[in-house]
Amino acid sequence: MTTAERLLKQQQQRHQGQSDKWYFEKVIYDLARSPLLNLKIFERVMGTHICASLVKTI
Structure with a gap:
């Protein structure tokens, strides 16, 4: 299970x-x-393709 799924x-x-x-x-x-968040960490956790999909839907 990935972090995003968890x-x-x-x-x-x-x-x-x-x-x-x-x-x-x-x-x-x-x-x-989260104070530790930056885009690179976010993309690593969520996956770049998931980030792009979410941004399009929100």
């Missing part, structure tokens, strides 16, 4: 009944608030 699964367990988009946005929001 983070999504955690949010799905904590906040049941939300849409898939909500879970992605929540994970992105939480990561963005």
Whole structure:
């Protein structure tokens, strides 16, 4: 399981009944608030192709 999958699964367990988009946005929001975050780390965690897809949908 990748880090991104683990983070999504955690949010799905904590906040049941939300849409898939909500879970992605929540994970992105939480990561963005992290003082250790930068784009390279974010892309490594989420995968560059996933980042591009998420940006297009949000």
